[in-house]
Amino acid sequence: xxxxxxxxxxxxxxxxxxxxxxxxxxxxxxxxxxxxxxxxxxxxxxxxxxxxxxxxxxxxxxxxxxxxxxxxxxxxxxxxxxxxxxxxxxxxxxxxxxxxxxxxxxxxxxxxxxxxxxxxxxxxxxxxxxxxxxxxxxxxxxxxxxxxxxxxxxxxxxxxxxxxxxxxxxxxxxxxxxxxxxxxxxxxxxxxxxxxxxxxxxxxxxxxxxxxxxxxxxxxxxxxxxxxxxxxxxxxxxxxxxxxxxxxxxxxx
Numbered sequence: 665x666x667x668x669x670x671x672x673x674x675x676x677x678x679x680x681x682x683x684x685x686x687x688x689x690x691x692x693x694x695x696x697x698x699x700x701x702x703x704x705x706x707x708x709x710x711x712x713x714x715x716x717x718x719x720x721x722x723x724x725x726x727x728x729x730x731x732x733x734x735x736x737x738x739x740x741x742x743x744x745x746x747x748x749x750x751x752x753x754x755x756x757x758x759x760x761x762x763x764x765x766x767x768x769x770x771x772x773x774x775x776x777x778x779x780x781x782x783x784x785x786x787x788x789x790x791x792x793x794x795x796x797x798x799x800x801x802x803x804x805x806x807x808x809x810x811x812x813x814x815x816x817x818x819x820x821x822x823x824x825x826x827x828x829x830x831x832x833x834x835x836x837x838x839x840x841x842x843x844x845x846x847x848x849x850x851x852x853x854x855x856x857x858x859x860x861x862x863x864x865x866x867x868x869x870x871x872x873x874x875x876x877x878x879x880x881x882x883x884x885x886x887x888x889x890x891x892x893x894x895x896x897x898x899x900x901x902x903x904x905x906x907x908x909x910x911x912x913x914x915x916x917x
Contacts, residue, residue: 670744673714674701675751676732676792677722678800685770686793687753688779689721692766696781699789700768701746710747718751720762726751729799732792737784748788750796773797 677687677700689700702717704710711728718726729750736745761768771779773793780786 668742670703670739670742671710672701672703672744672746673710673717673748674699674746675714675718675726675728675749676789676796677718677724677726677751677753678796679724679753679770680800681770683772684797684800686773686776686789686796687722687724687768687770688776689761689765690767690769692764695766697779698782699748699780699785701748711749714747714749715751719759721765722753722768723758723761724753725756725759726753732796733788735784735788748792750799752800 678684679687687700688697690697700718700721702713702721704713708716715726715728718724729752732748732750734745734747736743738744769779773789777786777789777793780789
């Protein structure tokens with residue numbers, strides 16, 4: 665069953681080299697300059713036909729974008745409707761033109777409009793051309809724009825907040841004197857070689873020096889007997905001296 669009208673499809677094809685240009689083709693049979701388009705084959709969609717016709721007539725593969733409009737006119741006594749999409753030429757080698765096409769040219773929009781032979785195509789391109797170029801230019805500029813630099817992300821090494829250093833707690837004079845005496849006794853213990861109850865000849869002199877350096881609050885006379893040891897208050901550092909002298913430790917009394 666024949667259709668009441670002719671259905672065709674094509675494209676407003678844009679190529680950047682580097683300025684955007686519109687593709688127009690010259691037919692071999694009458695040397696007319698027209699927009700790339702053609703009739704649909706059996707069971708072919710308008711979009712598929714538009715891509716195929718543009719590839720055959722311009723020799724370039726394209727990406728198909730938004731629908732830009734339809735053109736209607738009479739051809740061979742029948743109404744003909746041509747649907748157009750915006751298309752962008754893809755990078756790659758061009759192909760051989762189909763036999764019906766004599767030449768293809770890529771022109772700025774004003775020159776492409778002027779080059780077209782048919783008045784209805786000139787009027788159509790004059791209206792949709794600026795919209796097509798604006799969309800193609802915006803997409804190209806967005807693609808070529810350098811990617812925004814991302815700020816480096818600083819990773820936190822610890823989630824625990826830093827605490828202020830603690831201030832030293834002042835000690836009472838008696839406690840400080842006790843610690844100093846204990847440090848002196850430990851130095852004495854480290855200075856001599858102890859093997860159970862053995863000590864060097866210098867140990868008695870160092871022991872006497874410890875007693876002299878100890879403050880009145882913490883010093884206590886050395887006990888010579890078990891009774892004296894019981895009456896005297898044991899000091900933290902006296903067990904070192906007791907061990908050097910081979911006497912029972914004050915801690916055990």
